[in-house]
Amino acid sequence: MAGLSILTNRTFEWLQEKGLCSPATVAALIALGFQRLTTIQLHTLPRLLSESSTFIHARTGSGKTLAFLIPTIERLKAMGFKKSHGVGALIISPTRELAQQIALVLQPLAEAHGFSSQTLTGGTKLKDEDLKEGNVLVVGTPGRLTDALTGCNKTHLLVSSLRILILDEADRLLDNGSHTQQLRTIYSALPQEKVQKILVSATVTPGCTQLAKEIFETKFSFIGVEEKASSTTAQVKQNYISVSTSERTSMLVTVLQTLRKKKVIVFFNSCHSVKFHSQVLSHFKLPVLHCMGQEKQRRRSNIYAKFLALERGILLTTAMAERGWDIPGVHWIIQYDPPHKPEGYIHRVGRTGRGEGHVGRALLFLRPEENHFVEVLKNMNVEIVRLEFQGDLKDVQNKVSSLVAENVEIKQIARLAFKKFVRAYQCHDRKIFNIHTLDINEVSRAFGFMKPPVELGRLK
Structure with a gap:
């Protein structure tokens, strides 16, 4: 009962040959055990590299995390982003566990290009020393990021040069509950220009897309895979x-x-x-x-x-x-x-x-x-x-x-x-x-x- 394959016949080396991925990223991916692109990755990478704000919709287990991490790393490298610029990409997750899992995949990709990364999740009181300077990529949960961006800490996250904002499990972040209110606060503390917005989710509701347009005042392009097929994997x-x-x-x-x-x-x-x-x-x-x-x-x-x-x-x-x-x-x-x-x-x-x-x-x-x-x-x-x-x-x-x-x-x-x-x-x-x-x-x-x-x- 293998079901339909989520993998394409395209390798990450093929991405490199097409100029869509750098050798350092490909080497890091291969070291992590990845060989071929999934369908959503193949569809998503060229679009995100073009800097357009995008809503990615694909079922669970289809490879969405790499679909947004790879172009994020590549864009920051291409624009010559440095730690002195502050945070270049901010990734928001609704839960601590998901934030930590994103960070595990992100860290070796970031390190392959000399970028440092940081994970900010709740559980303990936020301290000044938690907001380390020089982290180009930050992954966090809404509550902790709200504290880090608007709290009374002496040191705040330096986000004046932010270029990429990613919402993973966007439908949960945009459910018009506490996460959504925190998201509004976070977004108000970020620069409003030159920021690519990437929303990612396995499910999409009309209310979610409407709130996204309202909060970000942005027109999103939409990438969906196998929309007419089962919402869950055939496996x-x-x-x-x-x-x-x-x-x-x-x-x-x-x-x-x-x-x-x-x-x-x-x-x-x-x-x-x-x-x-x-x-x-x-x-x-x-x-x-x-x-x-x-x-x-x-x-x-x-x-x-x-x-x-x-x-x-x-x-x-x-x-x-x-x-x-x-x-x-x-x-x-x-x-x-x-x-x-x-x-x-x-x-x-x-x-x-x-x-x-x-x-x-x-x-x-x-x-x-x-x-x-x-x-x-x-x-x-x-x-x-x-x-x-x-x-x-x-x-x-x-x-x-x-x-x-x-x-x-x-x-x-x-x-x-x-x-x-x-x-x-x-x-x-x-x-x-x-x-x-x-x-x-x-x-x-x-x-x-x-x-x-x-x-x-x-x-x-």
Whole structure:
């Protein structure tokens, strides 16, 4: 099930022959293990080298990072950019993990031309010494960059000569939330002329493109690859399973018991659900790790590194991991909770089957009342097939109920998880997920209770 190849027959040496890439960059790429260009790279490089502001749209795992890093390096080198000029290129990422992954690819390419680079992400208080001078390329998250550009630090980033601004996962940065407000602040601190804007995303919404035009007051050229094909790679076989609300936890246990020798990422919509299911799955002797946005950066980084190194294991996480996490060898993606927006499904599935020749599996849990979501996905050119389950979940369900009843600590976690699950459900697209179809008594049984453990108040 190799699916359509993402690689072209063009090598990076061919780019050099055509004068589109310097020998130093090609040598660095080959040392990193890259030989041939992907389709999006072949389409993108000439356009970005022409200095036009561009919106790049291509599915996850298609090589978008190099598609914008290579021309960025080449342009800065061609214009004779030096460290005394300050920051030449600013790359903004919505998450710390994605920023760090971009930096890992960027560093050897930058060093091949004598450029220095820096990564600015949150987690600790910004200090004057964090803003090192002489970094031609800077990668950062919106909050930290806002502090660095507008805060009260004695030393600010020198951006008066900025030439390239890149927004990775642009649809998330332009979702009209806190990231968008920070982006407006950042952009107001940057020079408004002679700056090439590059927006990159696997999904594009009308609201995103409208905000981009409004904030940057720029007309973007658009590069999209295989727009009529599947939004997700053919290297991932995708299924959904219809599960009654009360049997969701016991179904998850049963599925993961069959996948204990695989490398699996499971997505939830709340941190408390992650904590609860981590306790339950550990009780069933499953090899579980968990990582959430509310945790301290050091623990997040440690868990990420640990799971990265594993050949098999289960990681429970939230939407924080649905974009940018490039973890090799992930066999299965399980979406226990459907994402708040359909685009999130695309990004989550993109955590498996990444790169040439790699295959993966994806499984989506849906309540019978949520099956309309399948039609929504199919309208987005997602090929997804129903998976039938034949078996008895009563024994597992009884064990979960006993665990909650007998363990005071787990009961407290379950109580909070129940409440947060219902509240998170109200954040879904209401055209697809109607809170009034949610049977609260069945939800309580999924968390090991016979009746709702807390008062929820009025559900809107």
